[in-house]
Amino acid sequence: MTFFEELNDGNISGVAYKNIRLKKNIISYLCNSGNCTIAELCKELNVSTPKATNLITELVNDGIVEELGKLDSTGGRKPFIYGMISNSAFFLGVDVKHTYINIGLADLQKNLVSLSENIPYILNNDKKSLLELCELIKQFMSAAGVNKDKILGIGLNLTGRINYATGYSYSFFNFNEEPLTNFLEAELGIRAQLENDSRAMAYGEFNAGVVRDEKDVLFLNIDYGLGMGVLINSHLYYGKSGFAGELGHIPLFNNEIICQCGKKGCLETEASGQALLRLFKQKVAEGSSTSLISQQKLNINEIILDDIIQAAKNDDVLSIELIAQVGEKLGRGIALLINIFNPELVIMGGSLAETGDYIRLPILSTINKYSLSLVSRDTQLKFSKLGRKAGVIGACLLVRKRLLEDTL
Template structure:
């Protein structure tokens, strides 16, 4: 019989570069999975690994990914019997009950969760990356001690994790929170979802990088260079660093996108009356720059009586949010398995 103190919870995060939302060019799609392992006191037990996986025309992608996790566990030197489970966070349309991601990593005749679980001989849980970020904020970050909060996952798209009445709200099938695809614009721009004029066609970090590349080509005065939509991950890092070093062009691009996001946040406030809006995900690395334009949009588009009750916070979890969320997902399912009756539910030990 394992005691809680012996249990280890690995968190496993996938981040996937998406095709540009404006159509036309189609980059090689790749993923940058990050793999980490946490104990019940939230210590990182083994170095976080990142890898690059080619998704396009790669039928073996899920197998390669599973092998990476196997190798990670093996290298950690921690026995499989001490591992509580594997949490997977990834973008896409995910049915958390069936353990299926309808957008990525299909596997014939099997669910992603069953396949990985059978290969690793461990329980596996999957959730949308934005919901996991919200879970991390709820348990460890800026949403702690709040009951109703909206967590923006500023990344390749503009994800949303919702905490309603102290719980992650996933909707009927887990598809809730597709904030990125609110049809806000009549701009005729094709979105990655196939529709036109969605929020992310103007405000995602992908689009910001595209605009920066165009601006550089047009001779804008900036220190930014070496941006590429193919190597989106590195480009976002370069761009956010430029913002934090005060590059005027980069700051203006990000501020403009943040104002657009603020228009979407105004809709959230009108419908859901949250206590706090949290800027999380990769964009939180330049969160202070995002904060003011979002507030400006709320001043212009939100009914003052409603907006007055909602504050904007910047996450302090940074790039750790998704891994923490994946680890928390394992713990929450463990707590459910151990205490299935509502009356028997206890808070996981790591929350105390």
């Protein structure tokens, strides 16, 4: 039985269980630290030389680790060096948005080896939408050219309330009694994990994006909705029930707009992509001019969020003005976060972050107005480096992390 087959065997115990855990530690060490010798592994894992040698030999035989030759030495016997075979295993990441999905495949050493972006898809909370999503994932796997047995897990990001520990989604595809992960595993034939999209994006950005040495980081997903991922001391923060980060549902405004959560006055009703879309259509209906209608001859009901974002990049005045309004209101929410968390870094991601200074400048102005200067002066504000790939990368890395954790 190979190592990856052992991982999926729930009946292993005793010495075999301990050996699997040690092998996971070896793989994790090699992935994160690079190549190493047996002596370095013995020190890292606190095991004997014969034990480390046997474990490495088994991983070599399974095609997961390879011998890279001997280390140059000034004297004595030259030790062998070992390293990971990156393409021995893969992780699939699926980032689901309201009008499209992104799917990517990463290898053991975090390299994104295949990526399909902006695949047309409409997210609805029904069985048809879920089955369509599964079909798109199957098509990607088929086109990727990777043996399905080498894909160790799939990470699926959804907006809304997700409990990754139980595998339940409470905002979308919540019509089955069983956990959504159970359905996905049966449909796709791969171990599945769920994650909130903003939290996965935060994890991707933290590990492969704009974050450097910062440990306390807030990631804002400014998209159709408004979400947040929180990293405290370099670890994702989930809260008691796994739902931490519901920034969009802070009751910050006294309005009569009903949020998708069913309440009124949420930040998301005034400072999100859906708020921008609503304002844009309202202004056009009232007679405001825009290049989206006059030049592209779009019907007002056909306009989607990406159309407004692209129009702003093309200097459409109405789009720019409304994005500034959304930015000003969002800045109030960010000022509140800075006063509460005193973070080292706030990252802005999601589709609205692609508008650059059109949203950044009003946010900065409002932060300066509402945040405490002693608290905010050490907080950096940056845009996402990974952009729309953040969710896919984060999903892949979270599956990899959880598979290689020191528990089965």
